[in-house]
Amino acid sequence: MRRFGLARTRTRLIIEAALDAVITIDGAGVITGWNPQAEAIFCRSRQDVLGQSLAETIIPERFRAAHQDGLQRYLAGGEPTVLNRRIEISALRSDGTEFPIEVSITPIQSGKTTTFGAFVRDITERRQGEEALLASKARLSSVIDSAMDAILTVDEEQRVVLFKRNDDSTSSSSADRRQSG
Numbered sequence: 001m002r003r004f005g006l007a008r009t010r011t012r013l014i015i016e017a018a019l020d021a022v023i024t025i026d027g028a029g030v031i032t033g034w035n036p037q038a039e040a041i042f043c044r045s046r047q048d049v050l051g052q053s054l055a056e057t058i059i060p061e062r063f064r065a066a067h068q069d070g071l072q073r074y075l076a077g078g079e080p081t082v083l084n085r086r087i088e089i090s091a092l093r094s095d096g097t098e099f100p101i102e103v104s105i106t107p108i109q110s111g112k113t114t115t116f117g118a119f120v121r122d123i124t125e126r127r128q129g130e131e132a133l134l135a136s137k138a139r140l141s142s143v144i145d146s147a148m149d150a151i152l153t154v155d156e157e158q159r160v161v162l163f164k165r166n167d168d169s170t171s172s173s174s175a176d177r178r179q180s181g
Helices: 002-017 036-042 054-058 061-075 124-146 174-180
Strands: 021-025 031-034 086-092 098-110 113-122 151-154 160-164
Touching: 021 036, 036 113, 054 061, 054 086, 061 113, 098 124
Parallel strands: none
Antiparallel strands: 021 031, 021 113, 086 098, 098 113, 151 160
16 A cells, blocks of 8 residues: 555655646546646646646637537547647636647546546747747748849858759759759
């Protein structure tokens, strides 16, 4: 019995120290677990959310019906659509602002009871980085397209990765030129 208590304490400490938010809900969609990272990401304390509906707490209104339908379908024996894989979706902070998250949700079967564990990561910074990279690529492309002179770019192994003649014909790599020639 003592070993069980130690294992349970260890598991609780791991969840509390996790870098991702760890949220658990019961089969009715009621929040039963909320770790410190969930508090930080969603700006909601554990005391405020335990016993509350997950859908009403962090799921944007436009996704709530799909969440409830998916939960009921799975519990009735249907095929899961978002379980056991990572998805990217929007979530709500306590002030109602939406932000992008990556979430993986796993069903947990204990006897006849099904609960769900969600591992959530705020991907706002990653999305901002992706958007900045796309904007940078678009600016570079614009500069290249408007260049009056020829442009030659090579990688660290001295392979041509971009060649633009001043007659507006552009090739992205020497491999492309070999395939077309």
